[in-house]
Amino acid sequence: xxxxxxxxxxRNILDTALDLFYAKGYEAVGVQEIxxxxxxxxxxxxxxxxxxxxxxxxxxxxxxxxxxxxLMKAVDEGKGLVYSLETVAKxxxxxxxxxxxxxxxxxxxxSMEYSPPDSESHKAIEKYVxxxxxxxxxxxxxxxxELGNMNGRQEQFAMGYMGILNxxxxxxxxxxxxxxIHSLVHQFMHGIFS
Amino acid sequence: xxxxxxxxxxRNILDTALDLFYAKGYEAVGVQEIxxxxxxxxxxxxxxxxxxxxxxxxxxxxxxxxxxxxLMKAVDEGKGLVYSLETVAKxxxxxxxxxxxxxxxxxxxxSMEYSPPDSESHKAIEKYVxxxxxxxxxxxxxxxxELGNMNGRQEQFAMGYMGILNxxxxxxxxxxxxxxIHSLVHQFMHGIFS
DNA sequence: TGTGGCATATACCGATTGGTATAGTGAATG
DNA sequence: CATTCACTATACCAATCGGTATATGCCACA
Numbered sequence: 001x002x003x004x005x006x007x008x009x010x011r012n013i014l015d016t017a018l019d020l021f022y023a024k025g026y027e028a029v030g031v032q033e034i035x036x037x038x039x040x041x042x043x044x045x046x047x048x049x050x051x052x053x054x055x056x057x058x059x060x061x062x063x064x065x066x067x068x069x070x071l072m073k074a075v076d077e078g079k080g081l082v083y084s085l086e087t088v089a090k091x092x093x094x095x096x097x098x099x100x101x102x103x104x105x106x107x108x109x110x111s112m113e114y115s116p117p118d119s120e121s122h123k124a125i126e127k128y129v130x131x132x133x134x135x136x137x138x139x140x141x142x143x144x145x146e147l148g149n150m151n152g153r154q155e156q157f158a159m160g161y162m163g164i165l166n167x168x169x170x171x172x173x174x175x176x177x178x179x180x181i182h183s184l185v186h187q188f189m190h191g192i193f194s
Numbered sequence: 195x196x197x198x199x200x201x202x203x204x205r206n207i208l209d210t211a212l213d214l215f216y217a218k219g220y221e222a223v224g225v226q227e228i229x230x231x232x233x234x235x236x237x238x239x240x241x242x243x244x245x246x247x248x249x250x251x252x253x254x255x256x257x258x259x260x261x262x263x264x265l266m267k268a269v270d271e272g273k274g275l276v277y278s279l280e281t282v283a284k285x286x287x288x289x290x291x292x293x294x295x296x297x298x299x300x301x302x303x304x305s306m307e308y309s310p311p312d313s314e315s316h317k318a319i320e321k322y323v324x325x326x327x328x329x330x331x332x333x334x335x336x337x338x339x340e341l342g343n344m345n346g347r348q349e350q351f352a353m354g355y356m357g358i359l360n361x362x363x364x365x366x367x368x369x370x371x372x373x374x375i376h377s378l379v380h381q382f383m384h385g386i387f388s
Numbered sequence: 389t390g391t392g393g394c395a396t397a398t399a400c401c402g403a404t405t406g407g408t409a410t411a412g413t414g415a416a417t418g
Numbered sequence: 419c420a421t422t423c424a425c426t427a428t429a430c431c432a433a434t435c436g437g438t439a440t441a442t443g444c445c446a447c448a
Contacts, residue, residue: 022310025309028221028314108310115219118218159365160386164357167357168354183347192382193384
């Protein structure tokens with residue numbers, strides 16, 4: 001019918017793999033299942049990706065790196081801590097709400113971040129985790145003057161903020177409210193004694 | 195030599211399974227590997243546990259339920275919010291530091307809490323997660339008078355506190371400092387503006 | 389018309405998966 | 419002595435695992 005019946009098999013494999021890795025986890029999904037659901041055969045999959053693990057790496061590159069760029073852009077604006085924290089949170093929910101694909105990617109990322117230390121999932125994700133942690137760390141050190149003497153508690157602040165953000169987004173998988181995020185940031189900065 | 199060369203195969207299987215589930219994850223570990231490392235054969239494993247999933251459930255019961263009891267005991271003392279939050283945090287690190295087995299159990303638990311929604315890991319853990327969340331929720335509602343009008347933000351508080359705690363303990367897998375936990379609780383209650 | 393390379397499928401590999409049918413232990417009980 | 423019971427091992431099952439050798443269809447270019 002249309003002049004474009006051509007299918008991008010590589011794209012299909014990537015998207016199908018994300019769906020399955022998100023839903024069942026990397027270790028629980030077979031290569032055969034991915035190929036079948038993507039409408040290709042196994043050799044086709046192995047033509048584009050050198051191994052199952054290589055496929056996982058490509059899925060990550062295809063999804064998470066866009067998120068990382070947005071995150072990096074949001075950090076170095078130099079408009080103060082409060083502004084930065086809220087902007088960062090906004091990047092998170094905007095990314096997740098932008099598409100179902102992004103939502104799946106983010107939660108796959110989260111699940112991999114907490115995955116067992118000797119698993120392939122963990123190995124594939126660790127560099128991204130490290131980058132993001134450093135990014136949060138820099139956010140606090142860059143705004144050190146606002147916080148007075150942090151006494152090297154930047155790491156604790158970074159961990160606390162990432163923990164709050166991650167867990168909130170884990171629990172509220174489908175519906176992320178921007179107002180609630182704002183409230184969360186406020187809580188983080190001023191404590192629960194409103 | 196000793197009068198007790200008898201081995202408790204059920205115990206060995208349980209402990210070995212925990213080791214492997216912790217390190218590589220439930221889905222990535224084979225029943226054969228568990229049996230071999232435990233020094234038994236597969237039918238012996240299936241004599242004590244009806245399936246691989248049944249084994250996972252038993253591993254959870256064997257480890258996490260002790261933690262849950264300690265947690266429940268720590269909550270309902272009615273000595274105020276600050277006291278409760280610190281006590282709860284203390285239960286976490288005391289449990290983790292008590293033994294290497296406990297440390298593995300806790301991190302397996304954490305990894306399962308963030309595991310993919312359609313995975314067996316998720317299914318096995320969800321009831322415990324729900325119980326713990328309710329427990330945290332009650333902690334805040336029980337101390338409502340201290341916090342003034344929470345406007346139904348108990349859920350947010352519970353999520354925030356669990357998130358901070360979990361992420362801190364994930365990152366500091368091996369070395370959990372009680373003083374740092376104290377500082378973390380303080381940060382949670384009064385915000386990062388010291 | 390040929391030729392080379394990208395992209396795809398058929399059919400297969402050895403190894404491992406979760407799980408079991410069956411037979412045997414050794415110790416206690418009648 | 420015979421039976422029973424808790425427990426363990428040998429040997430096996432079909433199915434699936436990740437991965438590949440080989441052949442072919444197709445299209446661009448010569």
